[in-house]
Amino acid sequence: MDFNKKRYKKINYCVQCGSKLEIKNDYEKKLRPQCNSCGWTYYKNPIPASACVILNEKNEVVIIKRKFEPGIGKWALPSGYIEIDQDPEDCAVEEMQEETGLIGEIEKSLGYYPDFSPIYEKVISFGFLMRITGGELQAGDDAAEACYVSLDQLPYIVFPSHRYFIEEVKKFKHL
Numbered sequence: 439m440d441f442n443k444k445r446y447k448k449i450n451y452c453v454q455c456g457s458k459l460e461i462k463n464d465y466e467k468k469l470r471p472q473c474n475s476c477g478w479t480y481y482k483n484p485i486p487a488s489a490c491v492i493l494n495e496k497n498e499v500v501i502i503k504r505k506f507e508p509g510i511g512k513w514a515l516p517s518g519y520i521e522i523d524q525d526p527e528d529c530a531v532e533e534m535q536e537e538t539g540l541i542g543e544i545e546k547s548l549g550y551y552p553d554f555s556p557i558y559e560k561v562i563s564f565g566f567l568m569r570i571t572g573g574e575l576q577a578g579d580d581a582a583e584a585c586y587v588s589l590d591q592l593p594y595i596v597f598p599s600h601r602y603f604i605e606e607v608k609k610f611k612h613l
């Protein structure tokens with residue numbers, strides 16, 4: 439199967455009119471699924487997500503055991519996809535509370551990191567160092583477990599972007 443056929447394997451019908459899509463060159467000579475009936479073009483873009491590095495006063499970091507794919511059953515930072523009405527910062531604050539029960543605010547932006555996604559092909563993660571302002575640590579609806587762990591006893595963290603953000607915080611905090 440050629441690369442574009444594989445990339446667009448499950449993109450078959452126009453979301454505007456329901457007609458069958460055909461992979462052909464657009465005006466930039468890039469192959470994309472397009473609708474012959476209404477002209478709609480499907481663009482596949484990286485999906486933005488936010489991830490939180492949350493430290494307590496002992497510099498232990500909050501990790502969660504993932505309840506959903508990707509990475510189900512594996513350890514990761516609290517994280518989630520950015521909703522259409524959110525900025526990366528809003529998403530980080532919301533995911534922190536939803537997954538860990540902790541209320542927080544942004545202390546520092548950690549930049550971004552592109553990750554492979556088995557679902558979306560590519561996710562771009564925005565990382566934030568969070569400051570805890572309230573709440574108590576407990577696994578929320580989106581997490582199977584949530585706990586503090588010291589940085590030298592971290593289990594395997596499933597996403598490269600999350601490992602990168604943890605390293606950024608270690609450098610920033612001299613840990």
Ligand SMILES: [Zn+2]
Nearest residue numbers: 452455473476
């Ligand atoms: Zn159409």
